[in-house]
Amino acid sequence: xxxxxxxxxxxxxxxxxxxxxxxxxxxxxxxxxxxxxxxxxxxxxxxxxxxxxxxxxxxxxxxxxxxxxxxxxxxxxxxxxxxxxxxxxxxxxxxxxxxxxxxxxxxxxxxxxxxxxxxxxxxxxxxxxxxxxxxxxxxxxxxxxxxxxxxxxxxxxxxxxxxxxxxxxxxxxxxxxxxxxxxxxxxxxxxxxxxxxxxxxxxxxxxxxxxxxxxxxxxxxxxxxxxxxxxxxxxxxxxxxxxxxxxxxxxxxxxxxxxxxxxxxxxxxxxxxxxxxxxxxxxxxxxxxxxxxxxxxxxxxxxxxxxxxxxxxxxxxxxxxxxxxxxxxxxxxxxxxxxxxxxxxxxxxxxxxxxxxxxxxxxxxxxxxxxxxxxxxxxxxxxxxxxxxxxxxxxxxxxxxxxxxxxxxxxxxxxxxxxxxxxxxxxxxxxxxxxxxxxxxxxxxxxxxxxxxxxxxxxxxxxx
Amino acid sequence: xxxxxxxxxxxxxxxxxxxxxxxxxxxxxxxxxxxxxxxxxxxxxxxxxxxxxxxxxxxxxxxxxxxxxxxxxxxxxxxxxxxxxxxxxxxxxxxxxxxxxxxxxxxxxxxxxxxxxxxxxxxxxxxxxxxxxxxxxxxxxxxxxxxxxxxxxxxxxxxxxxxxxxxxxxxxxxxxxxxxxxxxxxxxxxxxxxxxxxxxxxxxxxxxxxxxxxxxxxxxxxxxxxxxxxxxxxxxxxxxxxxxxxx
Ligand SMILES: Nc1ncnc2c1ncn2[C@@H]1O[C@H](COP(=O)(O)OP(=O)(O)OP(=O)(O)O)[C@@H](O)[C@H]1O
Ligand SMILES: [Mg+2]
Numbered sequence: 159x160x161x162x163x164x165x166x167x168x169x170x171x172x173x174x175x176x177x178x179x180x181x182x183x184x185x186x187x188x189x190x191x192x193x194x195x196x197x198x199x200x201x202x203x204x205x206x207x208x209x210x211x212x213x214x215x216x217x218x219x220x221x222x223x224x225x226x227x228x229x230x231x232x233x234x235x236x237x238x239x240x241x242x243x244x245x246x247x248x249x250x251x252x253x254x255x256x257x258x259x260x261x262x263x264x265x266x267x268x269x270x271x272x273x274x275x276x277x278x279x280x281x282x283x284x285x286x287x288x289x290x291x292x293x294x295x296x297x298x299x300x301x302x303x304x305x306x307x308x309x310x311x312x313x314x315x316x317x318x319x320x321x322x323x324x325x326x327x328x329x330x331x332x333x334x335x336x337x338x339x340x341x342x343x344x345x346x347x348x349x350x351x352x353x354x355x356x357x358x359x360x361x362x363x364x365x366x367x368x369x370x371x372x373x374x375x376x377x378x379x380x381x382x383x384x385x386x387x388x389x390x391x392x393x394x395x396x397x398x399x400x401x402x403x404x405x406x407x408x409x410x411x412x413x414x415x416x417x418x419x420x421x422x423x424x425x426x427x428x429x430x431x432x433x434x435x436x437x438x439x440x441x442x443x444x445x446x447x448x449x450x451x452x453x454x455x456x457x458x459x460x461x462x463x464x465x466x467x468x469x470x471x472x473x474x475x476x477x478x479x480x481x482x483x484x485x486x487x488x489x490x491x492x493x494x495x496x497x498x499x500x501x502x503x504x505x506x507x508x509x510x511x512x513x514x515x516x517x518x519x520x521x522x523x524x525x526x527x528x529x530x531x532x533x534x535x536x537x538x539x540x541x542x543x544x545x546x547x548x549x550x551x552x553x554x555x556x557x558x559x560x561x562x563x564x565x566x567x568x569x570x571x572x573x574x575x576x577x578x579x580x581x582x583x584x585x586x587x588x589x590x591x592x593x594x595x596x597x598x599x600x601x602x603x604x605x606x607x608x609x610x611x612x613x614x615x616x617x618x619x620x621x622x
Numbered sequence: 623x624x625x626x627x628x629x630x631x632x633x634x635x636x637x638x639x640x641x642x643x644x645x646x647x648x649x650x651x652x653x654x655x656x657x658x659x660x661x662x663x664x665x666x667x668x669x670x671x672x673x674x675x676x677x678x679x680x681x682x683x684x685x686x687x688x689x690x691x692x693x694x695x696x697x698x699x700x701x702x703x704x705x706x707x708x709x710x711x712x713x714x715x716x717x718x719x720x721x722x723x724x725x726x727x728x729x730x731x732x733x734x735x736x737x738x739x740x741x742x743x744x745x746x747x748x749x750x751x752x753x754x755x756x757x758x759x760x761x762x763x764x765x766x767x768x769x770x771x772x773x774x775x776x777x778x779x780x781x782x783x784x785x786x787x788x789x790x791x792x793x794x795x796x797x798x799x800x801x802x803x804x805x806x807x808x809x810x811x812x813x814x815x816x817x818x819x820x821x822x823x824x825x826x827x828x829x830x831x832x833x834x835x836x837x838x839x840x841x842x843x844x845x846x847x848x849x850x851x852x853x854x855x856x857x858x859x860x861x862x863x864x865x866x867x868x869x
Pocket of ligand 2: 682683684804
């Protein structure tokens with residue numbers, strides 16, 4: 159027999175009250191832990207992933223946060239389209255690139271997803287694997303290598319596609335041929351988690367789908383079935399969940415209702431009129447360009463350049479993301495305050511629950527005193543009850559949190575791009591456990607003091 | 623005002639286990655004051671087995687509580703098992719009681735949620751401490767009183783006589799020098815009560831333990847070495863509570 163086993167027994171004989179009180183501790187702890195996990199994983203996800211002067215160019219009317227979250231973190235839908243001309247300018251010696259201040263400018267078009275897991279598809283150039291840098295290093299392949307589709311290929315392709323489109327619009331006969339979907343373009347590079355989740359290996363085939371499964375307009379593009387030529391090494395970043403295709407493949411897939419060209423509607427014309435206007439290769443629609451200015455100076459020039467551009471804007475992850483994290487942090491703080499209040503209420507409920515048993519326990523306490531128990535030992539037993547109750551409550555709360563993370567993992571990742579790692583236990587969880595146990599012990603102090611004040615001689619006799 | 627009464631006291635050859643001098647304990651109810659017990663002088667030698675008798679309400683239970691250190695008298699000196707209880711702090715008295723004094727009550731006062739064995743172990747826990755040998759000792763004691771097959775039963779699952787034996791085991795588990803019993807056999811029929819008492823006294827004699835037993839039963843009192851009537855210890859003080867009913 160130990161003092162704590164007496165505490166445990168006292169909890170067990172009042173099982174209903176114990177379970178009910180514990181439930182409030184479980185809820186409070188789980189809530190608190192969930193908030194911490196979300197805040198922590200969000201920060202982990204977003205903080206380490208931005209560095210250098212990397213910038214994202216996107217459509218003018220989009221919000222910078224939306225642009226960055228979508229381009230770098232695969233959150234939500236692409237906020238809009240803008241013309242390829244922007245990228246051509248960046249690369250061809252106009253404005254910023256004139257001074258050789260841009261190390262790379264990789265165009266991207268986000269398109270249809272692949273598979274029911276809704277892994278985003280990014281159509282881009284092979285420069286994504288040779289020039290683009292993730293945390294100051296090029297992407298590493300776990301198997302295979304990049305597909306072949308460079309800037310010059312894109313330019314030739316764009317010219318051909320524009321000629322075909324113009325012919326169609328003008329009703330030319332013979333119609334200039336539509337570029338063929340070449341076999342070497344039907345290649346894909348996938349992120350580590352895409353490969354793992356879908357069980358893909360080199361040589362496997364992925365078929366892009368349009369829309370979301372179960373929704374209206376959902377269809378497959380079997381003509382664009384792509385062979386996997388490269389699997390990226392895991393980065394524990396959104397890259398892991400991305401599928402990369404050559405831009406040409408994306409542009410040749412049917413079903414782009416708005417067309418693959420960005421056409422400004424001139425004043426006084428209707429959208430239908432605009433469909434008749436001739437197009438240039440530079441009007442091919444992109445969703446983003448990832449730009450890397452060499453240094454602070456280059457970043458300044460880039461900022462100035464885009465300050466006046468009517469068709470595109472530049473967003474800076476290293477500005478936008480910390481601001482975003484601060485907002486999340488503030489929200490997490492507010493939620494944490496609520497969690498603390500819930501925890502406090504739970505603690506008070508412990509105090510009340512145990513305090514209410516003190517009257518019926520006077521005799522039992524007197525008996526223990528008559529056996530030689532000191533007031534302090536009585537105090538320890540009752541505080542121990544409160545502490546044990548809180549300890550188990552907190553433990554179950556943490557397990558609840560991990561269980562919930564496991565269940566909601568897919569949904570949360572879909573909605574926020576945050577990957578909930580439910581299996582890892584973090585050091586602060588031990589502290590939370592300790593803290594809640596301590597709080598419970600404090601909650602037990604009041605009834606414990608009352609219990610330890612129990613008069614021995616008067617309470618030893620049986621009740622008449 | 624108190625005239626010490628000269629009593630024929632057996633000069634103790636062995637050191638005294640209990641010495642009470644001029645002990646008074648009273649309770650006040652508003653303006654009224656009730657003298658619960660008054661003992662001018664009481665000496666009990668180590669190894670003695672004493673029956674404490676007296677009419678209801680004369681303060682027998684109160685005296686036992688004072689001897690155990692549960693109650694602190696308004697005045698007087700108390701020595702029990704070699705310590706001056708009146709000069710000790712409450713927690714020191716608690717520890718002293720746990721180690722050196724075993725108590726058995728009329729209502730037995732077992733803890734309901736605990737099994738027979740656990741009740742005995744609780745005595746050990748608050749007494750000499752919960753060492754590994756305490757369990758073996760508790761089991762041996764329960765075997766001795768014939769409860770080997772009832773160790774894991776709760777008090778409600780035991781007969782009154784069995785509960786009583788558990789209570790006695792609990793009092794003995796710390797091997798105390800002094801055993802205080804408050805009408806421990808009140809609920810028993812004569813024969814069984816006599817048997818349990820005999821068994822206990824045998825254990826006590828063998829262990830050279832001092833026993834003070836409050837009893838109303840002349841038969842039980844006869845089995846003890848000496849009988850002390852509380853009324854005779856009261857000196858010249860008028861018997862305030864003599865008319866009282868049950869305590
Ligand atoms: N807490 C108390 N408050 C007031 N009076 C008390 C209290 N405890 C005991 N008394 C009184 O002190 C007197 C002695 O009580 P005590 O219980 O010692 O008697 P007793 O000799 O054991 O009686 P019985 O043989 O009936 O058990 C009684 O008159 C009782 O009413
Ligand atoms: Mg009594």
